[in-house]
Amino acid sequence: MAKLDLELFLCRTDNFGVLIHDPVSGETASIDAPEEAPILDVLERRGWTLTQIFTTHHHQDHVAANLALKDRFGATITGPVHEADKIPGIDRKVGDGDQFDFAGHPVNVFETPGHTAGHICFHLPDDKLLFAADTLFALGCGRLFEGTPADMWTSLQKLMALPDDTAVYFGHEYTLSNARFALTIDPQNSDLTIRVAEIETARAEGRFTAPTTIGLEKQTSPFLRPKDAGIRAHLNMLSATDAEVFAEIRKRKDHF
Structure with a gap:
């Protein structure tokens, strides 16, 4: 089995496009x-x-070119069963x-509701690739629509249960804003501080x-670290459930 070629590029304002070949x-x-x-x-x-087109969810900024590309190339469109009526051209x-x-190359499907009710992610285990779209971002997660x-x-x-060396491609270049927010939740995390500096340099x-x-x-994103004692103390939520801590972090991000 040959190694896949992959190209990452920007679409629209801040969407990532990805082609695998x-x-x-x-x-x-x-x-x-x-x-x-x-x-x-x-x-x-x-x-x-x-x-082929692998569609993760129905939002327009992820499906806008489905029909044009299908018409041009005859591409087969794979998408979420629970949003099938909203996915243009789904096959x-x-x-x-x-x-x-x-x-x-086997492709495994994860249903990851939250951002949308039927959102899915595509995992290629042999290639150590995850296409997480608007579920998991670098230092963030999707808004809960x-x-x-x-x-x-x-x-x-x-997604956290996948191997640590799984490469994660996500739907938007939101990382700089996510990084600045993450520091307000997990300010004592030295790994995060180092990463934020690297992100600022990369974007500059x-x-x-x-x-x-x-x-x-798992090491640096507050959205994946609700168990962390430092985060819990910082939020004054020492006795809360992980889900409650996560909900508080997501709420704060909505108003950041």
């Missing part, structure tokens, strides 16, 4: 389809032909625990902050 079969998938033109630019530059409906094949804090905390725990130099890894997020 199998050099043996020529199969190429777009992770979501935020905007047609940047996707076409990468395909042309790399000499790839789009064959294959998948849910929690489903697995399908991409050019010989359709789910509860408890929903999102359950979803994040699924125009570099992307994706991908991250599961291990790095």
